[in-house]
Amino acid sequence: MTLYLKNAAFVDWQSLKVTGTCLAVEEGPQKGISLIAAIPPQDKLAKGDRVLDCAGKLVTRSFGCGHHHIYSTLARGMPAPQKVPVNFVEILKYIWWHLDKCLELEMIEASALASGIFCAKNGVTLIIDHHASPFAIKDSLFTIAKAFDRVGVSHLLCYEISDRDGEGPREAGLAETDAFLTGGYQGHVGLHASFTVGDGLLEKAIALAKKHDTGLHMHVAEDLADQEETITRYGRRVVERLQQAGALDLKTSILSHCIHLSKHEKELMRESGVWVAQNVESNQNNNVGLAPYKSITDKVLLGTDGMHSDMLRSAKAAFLAGQATEGIGFDEIYRRFRNVHRYAREFGVRGDTENNLVVLNYDAPTEVTSDNFLGHFVYGIDSRHVTTVICQGKVIVEEGKMATVHEAEVLAFAREMGKRLWDKMQRVQV
Numbered sequence: 001m002t003l004y005l006k007n008a009a010f011v012d013w014q015s016l017k018v019t020g021t022c023l024a025v026e027e028g029p030q031k032g033i034s035l036i037a038a039i040p041p042q043d044k045l046a047k048g049d050r051v052l053d054c055a056g057k058l059v060t061r062s063f064g065c066g067h068h069h070i071y072s073t074l075a076r077g078m079p080a081p082q083k084v085p086v087n088f089v090e091i092l093k094y095i096w097w098h099l100d101k102c103l104e105l106e107m108i109e110a111s112a113l114a115s116g117i118f119c120a121k122n123g124v125t126l127i128i129d130h131h132a133s134p135f136a137i138k139d140s141l142f143t144i145a146k147a148f149d150r151v152g153v154s155h156l157l158c159y160e161i162s163d164r165d166g167e168g169p170r171e172a173g174l175a176e177t178d179a180f181l182t183g184g185y186q187g188h189v190g191l192h193a194s195f196t197v198g199d200g201l202l203e204k205a206i207a208l209a210k211k212h213d214t215g216l217h218m219h220v221a222e223d224l225a226d227q228e229e230t231i232t233r234y235g236r237r238v239v240e241r242l243q244q245a246g247a248l249d250l251k252t253s254i255l256s257h258c259i260h261l262s263k264h265e266k267e268l269m270r271e272s273g274v275w276v277a278q279n280v281e282s283n284q285n286n287n288v289g290l291a292p293y294k295s296i297t298d299k300v301l302l303g304t305d306g307m308h309s310d311m312l313r314s315a316k317a318a319f320l321a322g323q324a325t326e327g328i329g330f331d332e333i334y335r336r337f338r339n340v341h342r343y344a345r346e347f348g349v350r351g352d353t354e355n356n357l358v359v360l361n362y363d364a365p366t367e368v369t370s371d372n373f374l375g376h377f378v379y380g381i382d383s384r385h386v387t388t389v390i391c392q393g394k395v396i397v398e399e400g401k402m403a404t405v406h407e408a409e410v411l412a413f414a415r416e417m418g419k420r421l422w423d424k425m426q427r428v429q430v
């Protein structure tokens with residue numbers, strides 16, 4: 001089956017060349033796209049072929065999220081916590097750890113379906129997620145994968161294992177990860193953060209990652225507390241601890257945040273070649289500081305940290321925050337925005353292919369050219385311009401409406417699950 005995009009302004013995501021063209025988009029995980037001069041006449045189209053008119057619209061590669069938390073989806077608008085947190089560790093304790101402990105599989109399903117829809121409608125077709133639900137671990141990753149498959153987005157999942165809730169959830173997290181990766185799904189071995197991960201667990205996680213030829217996905221030095229606790233308990237800083245344990249040898253690892261690193265830790269990061277996920281809006285929201293990533297590595301992915309599912313918004317936020325922290329330019333923020341494809345290609349991640357496309361109804365007041373595209377990217381193009389989204393050659397959003405799942409039904413289900421979650425959070429003492 002071929003999907004034809006007629007009369008598009010196609011922006012090559014790497015060269016930024018803007019070409020007035022038609023496109024033939026083949027459906028399937030190993031398929032691609034080709035630029036063609038004209039659409040075949042109606043009688044030459046095969047059964048199932050479709051033609052979408054893209055006159056006046058930009059078409060380019062769709063987007064990816066380097067660090068998401070679908071488990072936070074039902075938090076939006078929830079009642080105030082039982083105690084108002086005064087620092088980062090209290091934010092975890094009174095908000096996120098209380099919420100994730102109350103999650104049940106049905107709520108996880110609703111969270112994944114709703115966030116999957118939000119991602120899709122924002123043009124995000126690859127989601128790298130970091131999940132937590134300490135008392136509903138078994139089948140949680142399979143549930144999320146199934147939900148994302150229904151929405152039609154690609155994924156790279158993990159469960160954030162830790163020692164914070166004792167042996168039961170720790171072992172269940174290891175077992176769920178092993179079962180998920182053994183089942184042929186792609187993902188990481190997830191860990192919460194150094195200060196909630198003991199040496200025994202760290203060792204087991206690295207062994208499990210080696211067994212499945214993958215990396216770790218964890219939070220690193222998001223707040224100073226992670227460094228302070230790690231130094232107190234283990235006598236060394238977070239990245240030094242990871243390096244000594246062998247975690248930095250796992251090249252597909254994604255270390256999220258990396259805000260509070262020493263010069264030596266930055267050197268270790270750079271030499272190792274592991275990846276960092278940057279989430280400035282979350283960092284500002286939690287008041288944990290911001291990092292100058294240029295001083296750490298050029299292997300930086302952009303994420304949302306579960307605050308939302310809009311990567312164009314994340315890029316703009318990182319660009320603006322980056323003026324003060326590292327004097328970032330258009331080219332560097334765009335490179336970080338697109339690094340998710342380089343990451344996927346380098347490590348053979350399935351589902352991030354050239355036939356993932358977004359159609360933008362971008363009503364620019366000035367001409368869009370190869371030379372000025374990055375100016376439009378930073379100051380003009382945003383998620384409201386996303387009309388049609390194609391993942392692996394298949395239309396998953398058409399003219400702003402989900403083509404794969406019934407959005408209103410999913411959101412009604414999510415609201416029902418949200419209410420159940422909030423009631424439970426009020427009943428259960430932190």
Ligand SMILES: [Zn+2]
Nearest residue numbers: 069219256305
């Ligand atoms: Zn996170």
